[in-house]
Amino acid sequence: MTVTIDENSTRTLTVPPRARRTPPARDRRKPLITYGHWWWALPAIVLVIGVHYVATLTGGFFAFTNWTGLGDWEFIGLDNFVRIFNDPQLLGAVWNTLFLAFGSVILTNIFGLLFALAINRMLKTRYILRTLIFMPVVLSPLAVAYVWKFIFQFNGPLNGFLGLLGLEDLQKVWLADPTWSIWAILITVVWQQTGFVMVIYLAGLASVPVEVEEAAALDGAGIWGRFWNVTVPAIRPSIAIATTLGIIQGLRIFDQILALTGGGPAGATETLATEVYKQAFSLGQFGFGSALALVLTIIILAFAILQHYVTRDRDAAGRA
């Protein structure tokens, strides 16, 4: 048996790169097809830059001027801010802004968490309850404020209820009382926002495995121990979101104040948001109004950045 080897069969054939017909390896960054057209993003970019960036920066510039919307203006440095921090009325507005923000956060979180814990497990009607308790959240704050304005009237239901209990001493003209009017606004806000906080906590509680709770209960942990050692650690991310979001919302409360008290009595319920509106748009003090808006913006931004960090930590913890 003879084996003939065709010498050509073993010859390696190298095609010089220049002569290759195969297409070059595709650029990884270039996809197979084009996704839309690049100019689809253009209207959005223009609108976002114009409405958010240009407007905000221009507003920040106005804050250092004495512009009144018409005619000449001068660059007056920090004069607007010196005026704000020397005016007891405006300092009161800063205080009221913080009071409403922190007050609403504390109360909505307490009530929201209690509702969430109460309806989280076992209740047969928990979805109906959730729908009902969340309902005020979707309504216009202005409309809600009118309902409460009626309740806080001197001859309204609240005083009527106090009279029924024999507590006539406590009856007040709630919305015209320098001490209590801000509390009336706070109650209105808390009533409307509790459902929102409850929903955030319900989402957090859904992530607590029932087995862990049962195990803790079998090991002899009481309700209180289970709450602090099982539930609270599990819903820590929800607490971070609910508190920071609540503060940011609370700092901008405006509609309820205008409807309930208009900032009165004698400026007792003015906040930075209502002062911005009054100075800039009622009095035409665009420069001074912008300075107030800048103070409010810096406070909001501080909490917004804080929120960004706490929610980012939540994502990192979730991945770990």
Added chain:
Amino acid sequence: MFRYTKATAVREVIVWIITLAMLLPFYILIVTSLKSDEETLTTSAVAPPSSLDFSAFVEVLTTTGRNSIPMSILNSVIITAGSIFGLVLLGSVAAYVIARRTRRWTTITFYLVLIAIILPAQLGTVPLYIGARSVGLTGNAIGMILLWIGILLPLSVFLYASFFRGLSTEYEEAAVIDGATPTQAFFRVVLPLMAPATGTVAILAGLIVWNDFFNSLIFLGGSTTQTLPVAMYTYVGGLVSAWNKIFAVVIISMIPILAFYMFAQKRFIQGFAGGLKG
């Protein structure tokens, strides 16, 4: 071991009592709006009306002139619908390009959008008002719609972008291989798959625009075009203690939102919690 026991039943009853007490303002709102002028002043707030009296609603819905309630409802509907349409259209196409293309400028644009969500709107209001006034965009619905699209676009782009990132590219690749242009692939294939994102954007934007008082007060102030909340504010300001009429306006302003809410409450709750978290 967690079973429905007597204690659970007691808890359920207690929660119901507290919830109903919390919803008492709605009851007061409804019964008062159905009372006659005289009964509003003389009867207790929680007493039901002796006979159903719809005169407050009739009076509110037949107001005329600058702050007519029916006209303001129409304006609110136009502004809300126009804003939602613009936010869905511009937001979805921009988010699509930003999410699907991996170029440096799309990444920068995405961060631009993210920062705009955090940036508080207060400081920009005065310059926006002056700018809009100088080009004739205050006091009319078109200016208001453009303003809302600008204000809420970051939210819309962000929501759409996160939905697009979760969608495989195979759908539009298949469409393009079958001969669709990029435009057809997006509008016929991708956008219909984005119905949940569109629903979330529409609900959030619709609620914010319909319920807004501050921006309408400033940008439509003094004009004949008023939205429902501003018309309500002006109308109520002219009434002293005519609570049946005030509450009739309040109820009219709540009905559209509550109707949508009852219809899609799960989507509302999820959209609200999820959208605002961004």
